[in-house]
Amino acid sequence: KKYAAEPYRIKVIEHIRQTTKEERIKILKNAGYNPFSLRSEDVYIDLLTDSGTSAMSQEQWSALMIGDEAYAGSRSFYRLESVVKNITNYQYFIPAHQGRGAEQVFLPQLVTKKGMYYISNIHFDTTRSHVELAGARAIDCVIDDCFDLQTYHPFKGNFCLNKLEKTILDKGKENIAGIIMTITNNSAGGQPVSMENMRQVSEMAKKYGITTIIDGARYAENAFFIKEREEGYQDMDIIDIAREAFSYADVLLMSAKKDGLVNMGGFIAIKDHEELYNKCRTYIVPMEGFPTYGGMNGRDMDALAVGLMEALDENYLRHRIDQVRYLGDRLREAGVPVQYPIGGHAVFVDCKSIAPHIPYDQFPAQSVTNAIYIEAGVRAVEIGSLLLGRDPDTHENIQSEMELMRLTIPRRVYTYRHLDVVADAVIHVFEHRSELKGLAFVYEPPILRHFTAVFKPI
Numbered sequence: 001k002k003y004a005a006e007p008y009r010i011k012v013i014e015h016i017r018q019t020t021k022e023e024r025i026k027i028l029k030n031a032g033y034n035p036f037s038l039r040s041e042d043v044y045i046d047l048l049t050d051s052g053t054s055a056m057s058q059e060q061w062s063a064l065m066i067g068d069e070a071y072a073g074s075r076s077f078y079r080l081e082s083v084v085k086n087i088t089n090y091q092y093f094i095p096a097h098q099g100r101g102a103e104q105v106f107l108p109q110l111v112t113k114k115g116m117y118y119i120s121n122i123h124f125d126t127t128r129s130h131v132e133l134a135g136a137r138a139i140d141c142v143i144d145d146c147f148d149l150q151t152y153h154p155f156k157g158n159f160c161l162n163k164l165e166k167t168i169l170d171k172g173k174e175n176i177a178g179i180i181m182t183i184t185n186n187s188a189g190g191q192p193v194s195m196e197n198m199r200q201v202s203e204m205a206k207k208y209g210i211t212t213i214i215d216g217a218r219y220a221e222n223a224f225f226i227k228e229r230e231e232g233y234q235d236m237d238i239i240d241i242a243r244e245a246f247s248y249a250d251v252l253l254m255s256a257k258k259d260g261l262v263n264m265g266g267f268i269a270i271k272d273h274e275e276l277y278n279k280c281r282t283y284i285v286p287m288e289g290f291p292t293y294g295g296m297n298g299r300d301m302d303a304l305a306v307g308l309m310e311a312l313d314e315n316y317l318r319h320r321i322d323q324v325r326y327l328g329d330r331l332r333e334a335g336v337p338v339q340y341p342i343g344g345h346a347v348f349v350d351c352k353s354i355a356p357h358i359p360y361d362q363f364p365a366q367s368v369t370n371a372i373y374i375e376a377g378v379r380a381v382e383i384g385s386l387l388l389g390r391d392p393d394t395h396e397n398i399q400s401e402m403e404l405m406r407l408t409i410p411r412r413v414y415t416y417r418h419l420d421v422v423a424d425a426v427i428h429v430f431e432h433r434s435e436l437k438g439l440a441f442v443y444e445p446p447i448l449r450h451f452t453a454v455f456k457p458i
């Protein structure tokens with residue numbers, strides 16, 4: 001197999017330090033067996049998240065120098081606005097400090113009464129939290145193939161249109177606040193949504209008069225998969241594929257910390273719904289800041305204006321996706337069960353198969369995550385029952401369909417050799433999987449518990 005070489009060369013480096021296994025055993029214990037509580041200085045290769053962890057280009061660093069820090073009407077705002085309008089063909093743009101900033105402002109606007117629902121292929125956990133904080137409930141309608149981890153399907157992030165229509169009819173179209181197309185789909189394993197599926201979802205939404213939203217954190221990677229896998233798109237430019245995707249939605253909520261190639265940033269873009277725009281412009285002031293900065297520095301808006309275009313470059317995307325694929329292929333060749341095909345931003349390791357002896361409420365994927373930190377100072381993250389949390393009404397632990405450890409690859413940061421260190425560690429843990437132990441809570445937070453929970457081994 002050929003994996004694309006880096007379409008860039010390195011001009012600045014950041015020193016990283018490896019600890020000893022003995023040190024890591026002590027450090028993890030002091031971190032309450034939760035990788036989120038580790039200090040960056042004690043992590044050799046950090047695969048916790050691809051969010052906000054990208055390396056910026058020399059063009060982005062130079063763009064910082066022209067940042068206009070005017071409180072209102074910043075030049076940086078207008079430069080960023082014109083890039084977003086150019087990419088989306090939407091009329092309205094409102095910056096926010098990150099994805100959650102956009103979610104907290106937008107999602108309540110469509111929740112007009114009690115007992116309403118948002119429907120997504122799969123809501124990511126922070127989006128689910130903001131749906132619930134807005135007083136609605138989140139329903140997922142992804143295709144069943146998504147959970148058949150070993151079997152190939154080109155678009156495992158797709159909506160099941162039958163489930164979607166059934167849910168709309170069961171709940172009543174007037175109780176559906178919106179349909180959120182999450183592209184790529186993080187919780188499904190970084191799996192893409194096809195253009196045909198987005199078109200069909202959009203048609204169904206129009207049929208029932210429901211607003212369609214794109215959660216576009218990784219929309220550029222989604223466009224790359226469409227170009228690579230969907231009939232009729234091989235010769236289209238990435239930006240034009242993205243534009244067609246956006247044409248099937250009314251609103252784009254974006255965490256720019258992924259496919260914006262910046263360390264902080266986000267935004268709301270609205271196609272043509274002026275009233276919705278005015279409501280968001282009102283809400284953004286108390287929640288995020290004046291509408292021409294929305295919690296972002298002027299200089300960050302300029303870095304994002306450059307980053308958004310760089311993230312749509314096909315050579316950049318091919319290398320980015322190939323790096324993740326390289327790690328996934330190494331694990332598959334060693335017999336490690338992973339979500340296949342390999343996702344766009346991460347390799348998702350199937351820990352239910354690796355540790356069948358650990359019940360879902362003792363968090364098998366967290367146990368594997370801890371083991372690879374001890375093995376090689378690599379920090380990954382659990383995307384399973386721990387992240388899924390408790391039912392907001394019954395407060396029972398929700399058993400996740402999949403218990404995944406996510407090895408999340410930052411953009412333009414690590415080399416293929418770093419990924420060999422990761423692969424060797426995961427393979428070692430896999431070969432010693434019978435020694436893995438479950439975890440119990442010492443402290444369980446009430447919201448988004450995985451970020452700050454404390455555990456002890458059972």
Ligand SMILES: Cc1ncc(COP(=O)(O)O)c(/C=N/[C@@H](Cc2ccccc2)C(=O)O)c1O
Nearest residue numbers: 049050051098099100124126186215217255257
């Ligand atoms: C599809 C999608 N929609 C919205 C947001 C919110 O965006 P924001 O508020 O973070 O900017 C996210 C954030 N995803 C981060 C969150 C995270 C998880 C574990 C560890 C660290 C960070 C991640 O997947 O890594 C997302 O994936």
